[in-house]
Amino acid sequence: MSATLAPQTTPVRSLTPPRRRTRVLALPEARWALAALVAFLLGLALDLGGAPVWAYGIPYAVAYVTGGWEPALEGLRALREKTLDVDLLMIVAALGAAGIGQVLDGALLIVIFATSGALEALATARTADSVRGLLDLAPATATRVRADGTEETVPTADLAVGDVLLIRPGERIGADGTVLDGTSEADQATITGEPLPVVKRPGDEVFAGTLNGTGSLRVRVDRDPADSVIARIVTLVEEASRTKAPTQLFIEKIEQRYAVGVVAATLAVFAVPLAFGENLTEALLRAMTFMIVASPCAVVLATMPPLLSAIANAGRHGVLVKSAVAMERLGEVDATALDKTGTLTEGTPEVTAARPLPGSGLDEDRLLALAAAAEHPSEHPLARAVVAAARARDLPIATAQEFTATPGEGVTATVDGRRITVGRPKDAVHTEDPGRGSLPGDRGPGSGDPRGATVVTVTRDGVPVGTLALTDRLRPDAAATTAELTALTGTAPVLLTGDNAHTAARVAEATGLTDVRAELLPEDKVKAVRALQESGRKVLFVGDGVNDAPALAAAHSGIAMGRAGSDLALETADAVIVRDELATVPAVVRLSRAARRLVVQNLVIAGTFITVLVVWDLAGHLPLPLGVAGHEGSTVLVGLNGLRLLRESAWRSGSAQAGRG
Ligand code: ADP
Numbered sequence: 027m028s029a030t031l032a033p034q035t036t037p038v039r040s041l042t043p044p045r046r047r048t049r050v051l052a053l054p055e056a057r058w059a060l061a062a063l064v065a066f067l068l069g070l071a072l073d074l075g076g077a078p079v080w081a082y083g084i085p086y087a088v089a090y091v092t093g094g095w096e097p098a099l100e101g102l103r104a105l106r107e108k109t110l111d112v113d114l115l116m117i118v119a120a121l122g123a124a125g126i127g128q129v130l131d132g133a134l135l136i137v138i139f140a141t142s143g144a145l146e147a148l149a150t151a152r153t154a155d156s157v158r159g160l161l162d163l164a165p166a167t168a169t170r171v172r173a174d175g176t177e178e179t180v181p182t183a184d185l186a187v188g189d190v191l192l193i194r195p196g197e198r199i200g201a202d203g204t205v206l207d208g209t210s211e212a213d214q215a216t217i218t219g220e221p222l223p224v225v226k227r228p229g230d231e232v233f234a235g236t237l238n239g240t241g242s243l244r245v246r247v248d249r250d251p252a253d254s255v256i257a258r259i260v261t262l263v264e265e266a267s268r269t270k271a272p273t274q275l276f277i278e279k280i281e282q283r284y285a286v287g288v289v290a291a292t293l294a295v296f297a298v299p300l301a302f303g304e305n306l307t308e309a310l311l312r313a314m315t316f317m318i319v320a321s322p323c324a325v326v327l328a329t330m331p332p333l334l335s336a337i338a339n340a341g342r343h344g345v346l347v348k349s350a351v352a353m354e355r356l357g358e359v360d361a362t363a364l365d366k367t368g369t370l371t372e373g374t375p376e377v378t379a380a381r382p383l384p385g386s387g388l389d390e391d392r393l394l395a396l397a398a399a400a401e402h403p404s405e406h407p408l409a410r411a412v413v414a415a416a417r418a419r420d421l422p423i424a425t426a427q428e429f430t431a432t433p434g435e436g437v438t439a440t441v442d443g444r445r446i447t448v449g450r451p452k453d454a455v456h457t458e459d460p461g462r463g464s465l466p467g468d469r470g471p472g473s474g475d476p477r478g479a480t481v482v483t484v485t486r487d488g489v490p491v492g493t494l495a496l497t498d499r500l501r502p503d504a505a506a507t508t509a510e511l512t513a514l515t516g517t518a519p520v521l522l523t524g525d526n527a528h529t530a531a532r533v534a535e536a537t538g539l540t541d542v543r544a545e546l547l548p549e550d551k552v553k554a555v556r557a558l559q560e561s562g563r564k565v566l567f568v569g570d571g572v573n574d575a576p577a578l579a580a581a582h583s584g585i586a587m588g589r590a591g592s593d594l595a596l597e598t599a600d601a602v603i604v605r606d607e608l609a610t611v612p613a614v615v616r617l618s619r620a621a622r623r624l625v626v627q628n629l630v631i632a633g634t635f636i637t638v639l640v641v642w643d644l645a646g647h648l649p650l651p652l653g654v655a656g657h658e659g660s661t662v663l664v665g666l667n668g669l670r671l672l673r674e675s676a677w678r679s680g681s682a683q684a685g686r687g
């Protein structure tokens with residue numbers, strides 16, 4: 027089961043470190059189970075060998091104690107809190123069996139029960155390992171380059187944003203950052219599952235915990251070690267495992283009543299035949315068997331392992347699903363709504379034209395410098411583009427006062443005593459041909475990337491003084507993703523954007539979308555999502571901006587873009603795509619569906635075993651050992667079935683189909 031937790035790296039170059047795995051016998055549960063098994067086998071040998079009762083009685087008793095003390099203690103503890111634990115039922119059944127002379131059957135029950143308990147503990151430990159293993163991958167120390175060029179070795183926990191690291195060949199990278207110089211390749215299998223090393227050149231991003239290849243790199247730290255992608259995956263998976271899926275909560279609610287029902291029914295199964303003259307031992311044995319096979323151990327284990335395995339698997343592929351609830355809901359969606367800027371497009375626009383209005387007295391440079399001053403405090407991708415364009419021209423950027431941003435509209439700030447706004451044109455007629463840019467960096471229409479130009483208006487003291495045109499590239503996987511989402515939900519995604527209709531239409535055309543709503547304010551996005559949901563759809567919303575947060579919250583399920591995304595969007599969403607790979611959206615929906623299917627499958631398996639064994643016991647004669655084996659067998663089966671989603675192939679089947687579109 028857990029051997030498949032490791033990404034399937036190519037054997038050619040094994041840069042992936044051996045994953046630390048919990049050894050079976052490191053678990054106390056396993057040691058007790060082993061002790062019980064050894065004692066049982068010894069007793070069995072003496073028993074079959076014709077030894078006297080006291081000789082095999084002792085090892086049997088040891089088996090009862092070693093295998094049963096812990097569940098018994100837990101059960102009694104639960105009982106004190108007035109809850110009935112199924113473990114306790116098992117222990118009572120075993121003692122009952124011993125009481126009526128079926129010492130061997132009782133011991134067998136204890137041993138199998140302890141063994142299945144140990145297996146469960148192992149499965150849980152291995153899931154935790156796969157997560158913790160990620161953290162262990164971040165090295166303890168890194169080589170920091172001081173301002174004077176000398177080097178020092180520092181603990182990675184002490185690294186700060188802006189530090190420059192020297193990464194030597196074969197060294198594990200200590201922090202998320204950007205390559206300043208050097209060329210190498212990095213094995214990123216630990217966080218992407220991608221087995222082939224990726225080439226790293228200046229400007230490329232590298233991640234903590236990934237392994238540097240043969241080159242040497244200088245890397246600028248971009249993220250605090252506590253916020254590194256790998257640290258976030260670990261935190262999210264840990265948080266997710268503390269939440270419970272609705273199905274699980276429901277099951278736990280009925281489990282209590284069910285357990286009480288089992289006890290009542292057991293008494294009836296014992297008392298009724300007795301009243302009709304059956305002999306005591308027969309009646310007791312049947313009642314005991316009934317209690318075992320009717321217990322809902324497998325039902326309890328049906329839900330969480332598949333969902334948690336799916337969360338761990340998605341996390342390894344750069345999708346952080348925040349809770350089991352979120353994982354369950356993702357698979358329920360049957361419609362999608364997508365944001366444009368930063369979601370379908372890369373969210374790294376470039377200014378391609380600056381047009382001062384004739385009467386403004388500004389030239390291109392002064393218009394750009396003015397806009398950059400007002401935009402400087404903003405986190406918006408357009409703002410960053412404007413500032414970058416001004417910097418590229420070495421323009422002085424004045425310090426702005428009284429800055430405010432209106433999501434979906436633009437920014438306002440005071441620059442040199444004048445009120446400057448940069449934002450959405452009030453009259454929606456401004457559209458631009460992206461090919462006519464006048465600034466360097468314009469790639470022109472021949473570059474092959476379908477692009478839309480966004481136009482923003484700059485005003486000074488309420489008077490328009492010019493416009494800026496910005497173009498953003500479509501993400502390479504945008505069209506394939508929209509096609510896949512269409513196939514998956516049966517309807518094409520809806521495009522919801524705050525940008526102008528012209529740009530929106532161009533992006534829609536390039537991605538095969540037809541339902542486009544442009545110039546939406548944040549609340550309009552919410553309205554659009556609500557309207558879809560009122561028509562009976564369960565909507566998945568994918569977005570990145572502050573202006574997307576309300577829609578992310580309103581949707582049945584929300585996914586935020588992790589890299590381009592604003593903090594608010596990341597907080598609000600149910601899941602985050604760490605590296606902004608759009609293709610993971612349909613893949614995670616598929617994974618969630620697979621998890622939901624497994625839950626149902628598990629419930630069917632559990633229900634079938636219970637029904638068959640109960641009917642067999644009541645209508646015929648079900649031998650106690652067989653009842654025990656069937657019951658515990660189904661529990662282990664269900665547990666292992668859920669862990670199948672940890673396998674690499676569970677994700678591949680999701681994304682392979684995504685590729686076929
Ligand atoms: P989308 O909904 O496609 O992600 P946004 O809602 O982020 O786009 O932006 C919608 C429009 O609002 C932009 O096209 C732009 O005209 C304007 N706008 C928002 N924020 C800013 C900003 N910081 N600077 C300039 N214009 C902005």
Ligand code: MG
Nearest residue numbers: 365367368571
């Ligand atoms: Mg956006």
